[in-house]
Amino acid sequence: MLPPIPVLADYGISPTHGFLPEVLPLTRLPDPYYNKWEAIAANLQALILSKRLRGVVGRLPVLSTIGLEHDAEWRRAYSLLTFMAHGYIWGGDSPSDRLPPSIAVPLLKVSQHLEVPPVATYASLCLWNFKPLFVDEDIDNLENLATLNTFTGSLDESWFYLVSVAMEARGAPIISLMLTAVAAARQNDAATVTRCLATFAERLDDLTTLLQRMHESCDPTIFYNRIRPFLAGSKNMAEAGLPHGVIYEDGSADGPETYRQYSGGSNAQSSLIQFFDIVLGIEHRPTGEKKNHADESEREGRAPAPRHNFIMEMRKYMPGPHARFLSDVQSVANIRDFVDEHRSDRPLCLAYDACLSMLRVLRDKHIAIVTRYIVLPSREVRARSRSRSPEATRRKVNLATASRQQPQGIAYDKKGGNLKGTGGTALILFLKQARDETGEPAVEEWTRRFMSRQVKAEGQGDFFAGKGEEDAGFVVEREEVEVAGLAGTWTIDDDVGGICNY
Ligand code: HEM
Numbered sequence: 001m002l003p004p005i006p007v008l009a010d011y012g013i014s015p016t017h018g019f020l021p022e023v024l025p026l027t028r029l030p031d032p033y034y035n036k037w038e039a040i041a042a043n044l045q046a047l048i049l050s051k052r053l054r055g056v057v058g059r060l061p062v063l064s065t066i067g068l069e070h071d072a073e074w075r076r077a078y079s080l081l082t083f084m085a086h087g088y089i090w091g092g093d094s095p096s097d098r099l100p101p102s103i104a105v106p107l108l109k110v111s112q113h114l115e116v117p118p119v120a121t122y123a124s125l126c127l128w129n130f131k132p133l134f135v136d137e138d139i140d141n142l143e144n145l146a147t148l149n150t151f152t153g154s155l156d157e158s159w160f161y162l163v164s165v166a167m168e169a170r171g172a173p174i175i176s177l178m179l180t181a182v183a184a185a186r187q188n189d190a191a192t193v194t195r196c197l198a199t200f201a202e203r204l205d206d207l208t209t210l211l212q213r214m215h216e217s218c219d220p221t222i223f224y225n226r227i228r229p230f231l232a233g234s235k236n237m238a239e240a241g242l243p244h245g246v247i248y249e250d251g252s253a254d255g256p257e258t259y260r261q262y263s264g265g266s267n268a269q270s271s272l273i274q275f276f277d278i279v280l281g282i283e284h285r286p287t288g289e290k291k292n293h294a295d296e297s298e299r300e301g302r303a304p305a306p307r308h309n310f311i312m313e314m315r316k317y318m319p320g321p322h323a324r325f326l327s328d329v330q331s332v333a334n335i336r337d338f339v340d341e342h343r344s345d346r347p348l349c350l351a352y353d354a355c356l357s358m359l360r361v362l363r364d365k366h367i368a369i370v371t372r373y374i375v376l377p378s379r380e381v382r383a384r385s386r387s388r389s390p391e392a393t394r395r396k397v398n399l400a401t402a403s404r405q406q407p408q409g410i411a412y413d414k415k416g417g418n419l420k421g422t423g424g425t426a427l428i429l430f431l432k433q434a435r436d437e438t439g440e441p442a443v444e445e446w447t448r449r450f451m452s453r454q455v456k457a458e459g460q461g462d463f464f465a466g467k468g469e470e471d472a473g474f475v476v477e478r479e480e481v482e483v484a485g486l487a488g489t490w491t492i493d494d495d496v497g498g499i500c501n502y
Contacts, residue, residue, distance in 0.1 A: 002186065002332070003328070003331045003332055004332075005179055005182055005183055005332050006179065006325055006328045006329055006332070008175065008176065008179075008325075010321075011321040011322060011324060011325035011328075012071075012319070012321045012322075013175065013321075013322065013325060014172065015172075015173075015175075015176050016172060016173070017139070017168075017169060017172050018168055018169070018171060018172025018173075018174075018175050018272060019127060019168055019172070019270070019271045019272055019322055020127055020130075020139070020165065020168050020169055020172065021071075021072065021075065021127070021128065023070075023071075023072045024072075024131060024132065024135075025072065025075060025076060025079070025128045025129060025130060025131065025148060026072050026073060026075075026076040027131055027148060028076070029067075029068075029073055029076055029077065029080075030073070031067040031068075031073075033063065033067045034063060034067065034077070036060055036061070036063070037063065037077070037080050037081070037084070038080070040053075040056060040057070040060070040080075040084055041080045041083055041084065041149055044083060044084070044087055044149065044150075044151065045150070045151065045152060045153035047087070047091075048087050048091040048151065048152075051091070051092060051093075053084075053087050053088060053091050054088055054091070054092060054096065057084060057088050057100060057102055057103060058100055058102075060100075060102035060103075061102060062101050062102050062105045062106070063102070063106055064106075065077070065106055065109045065110060065113070068110070068113075071114075074110055074113050074114055075114065075123075075128040076128070077106065077110045078107075078110045078111065078114055078116065078123070078124050078128065079124040079125075079128050079129050079148070079149060080149065081103055081106060081107040081110060082107070082118075082119060082120040082121070082124040082125075083120070083124070083149045083150075083151065084103055085099055085103050085107060085118075085119070085120070086119075086120045086151065086230050086231070086232075087151055087230065088100075088103060089234070089242075089246060090229055090230050090232060091151075091230070094241050095237075095240060095241045095242050096246075097234075097242055097244065097245070097246050097247060097259070098246065098247045098249055099246055099247070099248050099249060100249055101249045101250060101251060104118075104248035104249050104250045105250050105251070107248070108248060108250055114319060114320075115319055115320025115321065116317070116318075116319050116320070117262050117316065117317055118248065118260075118262070119233055119234070119262040119263075119264070119265070119317075120230075120231060120233075120264070120265040121265055121269055121317045121318075122164070122265060122266065122267060122268075122269035122270055122317065122318070123269070123318070123319050124265070125161055125231070125265050126161045126164040126165055126168070126267075127165070127168065127319075129147055129148050129149055129161060130145055130146065130147055130148065130161070130162060130165045131145075131146050131147075131148060132144050132145060132146075133145065133146055138169070139165065139166070139169045140166050140169035140170035140172075141166065142162060142163065142166045142210070142213060145162045145165055145166060146158065146162075147161050147162060151227070151230040152226055152227060152230070154222060154226065154227070155217055156217060156218045156219050156222045156223060156226075156227065157218075157222075157226075157227045159214070159216070159217035159218045160214070160218045160223060160227060163210060163211065163213060163214050163218075164267055164270065166210050167207050167210050167211060167272070168270070168272055170203065170206050170207060170210060171203060171204075171207055171272045171276075172272075173203070174199075174200050174203050174204075174272075174275075174276070175272075175275060177196050177199060177200060178196060178200060178275075178279045178335070179329075180192065180196055181193045181196035181197065181200075181279075181335060182279070182332055182333065182334055182335065184196070185334045185335060185338040186334065190338075190342055190345055190348050193335065193338060193339075193348060193351075194345075194347050194348045194351045197335070197348070197351035197352050197354070197355055198351045198354070200355050201351065201354035201355045201357075201358050204276075204355060204358035204359055204361075204362060205358050205361075207362055208358070208361055208362045208365055211362060211365055211366060211369070212365055214369055214373075215369075215372075218373075220372050220373045220376070220377055221377060223373050223377075224373060224374060224377035224378070224381070225377070225381070228374075231264045231265040231266075232264040233261070233262040233263045233264035233265075234246040234259075234260060234261050234262050235261040235262055235263050235264075236261075244259040244261075245259035245260050245261035245262075246259060246260055246261075247259055247260070248260055263313070263314075263317060266314070266317075268310070268311070268314045269314050269317040269318055271318050271322040271323070271325070271326060274311070274314075274315070274326055275325075275326060275329065276359055277359075277438070278326060278329050278330050278333050279329060279333050279335060280333075280335060280336060280352075280355055280356060280359070280441070281333055281335060281336025281337070281441055282356070282359075282437060282438050282440070282441060283437060283440070283441075284308040284311050284433075284434055284437055285308060285433075285437065286308055286309065287308070287426075287429055287430050287433055288429075288433075291437075291440060308430075308434075310430065311434075315327075335352070336352075336441050339352040339443055340443070343443060349443040349444055350444070352442075352443060353442045353443055353444050353447040356438055356439055356441060356442050356447075356451070357439070357442075357447065357450075357451060359438050360435055360436075360438040360439045360451055363431070363434060363435035363438055364435055366431065367428065367431045367432060367435060370427065370428070370431060371428070374427070375427070375428065436451075436452065438451075439451030439452060
């Protein structure tokens with residue numbers, strides 16, 4: 001008996017908006033009981049700038065969640081509270097390792113209700129944090145989107161979130177489309193599978209176009225120094241001033257209070273991109289692990305579960321129903337096997353390979369973005385810090401200053417042994433492997449060869465994308481890392497990595 005094909009409504013997924021909510025995010029909570037939360041969020045940038053947020057939150061009463069009715073209200077509450085929480089933790093001269101009860105108590109309740117961790121996630125920053133400018137126009141159009149909450153009030157921050165929103169909206173129809181393809185494959189209906197794959201490939205191309213628009217209105221220096229520090233979580237944050245994590249003061253501790261540690265907000269928490277991998281049967285292995293052809297022949301009738309710790313870890317940061325949807329899709333994904341069994345069907349094979357190729361291009365452009373927005377600015381910051389006095393470096397401790405304190409080029413893990421790539425080497429290795437794995441299932445020999453070419457991607461060295469990662473010194477560093485046999489160290493489990501760690 002084959003497992004049933006998941007029904008979107010069972011997971012709160014919209015046929016038109018995908019992982020974005022069917023009901024648009026609320027612009028404020030309707031119950032005036034929550035006016036104090038709304039007032040803080042509306043003045044968040046000014047409160048952070050004037051360093052008065054902590055005082056205001058300290059005087060805020062602990063509000064109950066009893067006045068939250070519909071899911072849209074719970075989602076608005078979650079978004080508000082995570083913005084307040086991260087503003088509180090990171091919005092001072094040094095980070096706060098305590099969240100007061102006025103935030104901690106309702107945040108824990110709301111997170112439990114929505115099945116999300118009590119930190120800023122892709123859901124609170126992007127999925128549930130936008131509004132259309134004109135309600136009668138589509139939300140897959142960047143010119144029709146605005147954010148509800150930001151830390152900085154900058155256009156750059158809004159744009160950073162909105163590019164993802166537009167991508168989620170534009171990609172949304174692919175979800176139903178590919179579930180139709182899964183059903184068609186069960187019926188041996190190759191024509192329908194081919195049609196669905198061809199449309200999927202075209203939409204992926206649209207997503208890459210949207211992704212590249214990041215350069216239009218999000219400045220890398222502002223992103224790195226001003227926006228990214230607020231997205232930081234509480235895991236691996238010793239350098240940034242949170243050696244143990246954060247205590248959520250919810251009044252529940254009988255004994256000693258315990259620290260919590262969470263990853264920061266990252267687009268890697270997007271369920272959409274993981275859905276693409278699953279439905280196409282793409283396998284993500286731990287960094288450094290090569291493809292094993294023996295495993296390949298044993299694979300039958302389902303998508304391989306990602307064995308990459310980080311990718312699996314990110315599912316814990318998705319809304320619970322979305323993560324469950326992904327694991328249920330995993331158990332029905334049959335497209336890769338279907339294509340394998342119909343290798344003589346050229347249009348089908350071409351359509352499947354086109355999807356892999358388009359998704360690979362998207363990852364390639366993403367690597368150029370990470371290079372320009374994280375890796376290069378992190379090097380600039382470190383270069384600048386070397387010319388500053390240690391006193392000046394100590395004055396403000398947060399994520400923007402943290403990387404200045406790291407040794408150049410390499411770091412030692414907590415056990416004092418292994419070398420780990422810093423300056424982005426491990427990060428780029430992870431992203432490149434994810435990109436290369438995307439092309440691996442290609443059916444046509446020439447497509448496989450084409451996608452495994454090691455060429456400098458177009459656009460990576462241009463004015464917009466900045467210097468390519470090869471130019472930025474990665475070839476040398478990568479060789480060093482590989483020679484040391486450490487290509488597998490970017491596992492981000494407990495030790496290294498993260499949008500906020502470089
Ligand atoms: C300025 C823009 C962006 C930057 C700086 C950036 C940075 C990063 C970083 C550092 C990672 C590694 C994981 C982590 O450390 O969190 C990552 C992974 C990832 N990002 Fe982005 N990202 C950006 C935009 C986007 C957008 C718009 C999307 C699309 C929704 C996206 C999708 C992903 C995915 C799916 C991963 C997981 C790796 C993979 O599947 O290839 N990113 N990103």
